[in-house]
Amino acid sequence: MPPLHQHTFTKPDGRQLVLYARAPIDPTIVATTPPGGAAGVGGSHLRWHPLRGEWVVYAGHRQNRTFLPPPEWDPLAPATNPDHPTEVPAGAWDVAVFDNLFPALGTGRVPAPPPAEIVPTAPCGGTCEVVVFAQDANVSLGQLPLDRVEMVLAVWADRTAALRARADVAYVFPFENRGVEVGATLAHPHGQIYAYPFVPPIAERALELQRARPGLLAELIAAEVAADARTLYVGEHAVAFVPVCARWAYELWIAPRRAVPTLDALAPEERLDLARALRLALRKLDGLWKRPMPYVLAVHQAPVHGDHAYAHAHIEIYSWARMPGRMKFLAGSEVGAGTFTADTLPEAKAAELRAVETTDE
């Protein structure tokens, strides 16, 4: 794979933009920003939830954020018309990353102390970034060529390393909300990165369990490969499978076979094989009913602080549909008790996905 080039720009409102491509980036490109934003206004704070033992983030300035603009207003399309600046400039680049105009995390430009309250409160450090997967608004992550999916993994890795270096970041979480069914407010293919000032509860729990039993996920992967009932891709360095304990009907885990704590620790051949696994998984999901599957894609990694050599970075995809047009609703059992009840068996769903023929175009 050719080397990945990148260049960092500053938007007119002070936010950062990083462009990535296989060729050197033109440094004379001018970063743009759409009108109507309010960068850095507000700022979030944390409150402690005493019955769940977790932080809740309050970002009051986000209530009126952009909501499904018509296609001609796509703020993630390259700004080809100077009268209509968007979030990303025209020019030769493949992937773009910029600071979210409406970040859920971060203290804002003029940090205010958190309110004194009847539970502990704290300033909310960290930041939120937007990752534009392609200039073309009509493709999806899974439709990209292999080298471009590999580039997205490389960008996640690069941003992970960059954000982990910040003093106010404890955990870096790349993810994608795909489809209006999961609240995606823009159709243009993109993901997000949340850099939290604390370790979120699901990550904390997974790390605690892996620390108690190093090799946990690697053993599960070996067992899935041996069982050969739920795997979709078994490569030399990476696998994709419906896990035996799937909580969603169409849940997929995509993992390197070797346990590395964060994506930036992958060797180039491991990252390429992980891209193959991810791309195949996404194509299986969209091929199943010949329509885009709504999903949340979550990249699980190790926290910034401490020694987490035992942690096994991987990707989990939670599809929101349980049948064509029928969504899985999170309701009483999931939201109030924390227990998922699946109406389908992972083996049956894996068999459906294994039968989907995908092309390599």
Add this chain to the structure above:
Amino acid sequence: MPPLHQHTFTKPDGRQLVLYARAPIDPTIVATTPPGGAAGVGGSHLRWHPLRGEWVVYAGHRQNRTFLPPPEWDPLAPATNPDHPTEVPAGAWDVAVFDNLFPALGTGRVPAPPPAEIVPTAPCGGTCEVVVFAQDANVSLGQLPLDRVEMVLAVWADRTAALRARADVAYVFPFENRGVEVGATLAHPHGQIYAYPFVPPIAERALELQRARPGLLAELIAAEVAADARTLYVGEHAVAFVPVCARWAYELWIAPRRAVPTLDALAPEERLDLARALRLALRKLDGLWKRPMPYVLAVHQAPVHGDHAYAHAHIEIYSWARMPGRMKFLAGSEVGAGTFTADTLPEAKAAELRAVETTDE
């Protein structure tokens, strides 16, 4: 309050039906069952999720369950036409409870051993019940008169005590999924009770935190009452408030002021005041935009086994809307990391609800 009468019946397919009223129930009422069901078919099993450290329930027989039938097929309406039997009989009763035809929990009539898998598996004991709040399909829980809301609390308490006596039940969880937005498949006002064979993760976490600091919720309630910023109802025995750490825009906690581990431990005057608090909270939610608010209502109680004198039973309501017609989507941060980011402050949402005028009709 007059005494609560009840009578237990057996449906033609063997399932249990309990009718409740303020007057004695006619024991000659004949329990009915709608056609097309498959009671006891299937059965669920559990699989251990090694990265979350929790059980996942697999109920493959539920995939094709009843889905939003037209009003004339309401299976929760009293069976007045012998040609169209429903789940509840005609007659003088106010609240009905019956075994769910498509239970997510339970081993089924002919229990099968759980499959051997690459993670631990177990049979899924427990059961699921449906609670019909009223014969009238066009009311809601909050619209009922005070004595009828009190009756629903008394029925939850009665079923909690009855289900806790079962050998295969470790935790009793009454809840209501209200509105198609949270997956309610029937419009008729009703709730459900899940009796789990294990203690679900959210309950386990809350109990661990309360055990570590007895009086946790009672102290929070006292602080909310003193702050007077988020309370909707402050009675002698019960309160309703938007918690300082609300994760949802319109989240309400309704709690007895005295810590009791389960609803059946409430004194009659405490239960009546809790009904007042709950009814007011529900009327505030529906009055806010003059339209039914979609929500999940969860009753948090202590587990069956062990000494949980420190536990403080209460009700939490999570409203799915964040603005009229705009839903809160659970996406990357909530589903993949476990962290809620609220776009609004609890104080602001409480002020909106405090301003809603409710009638006592």
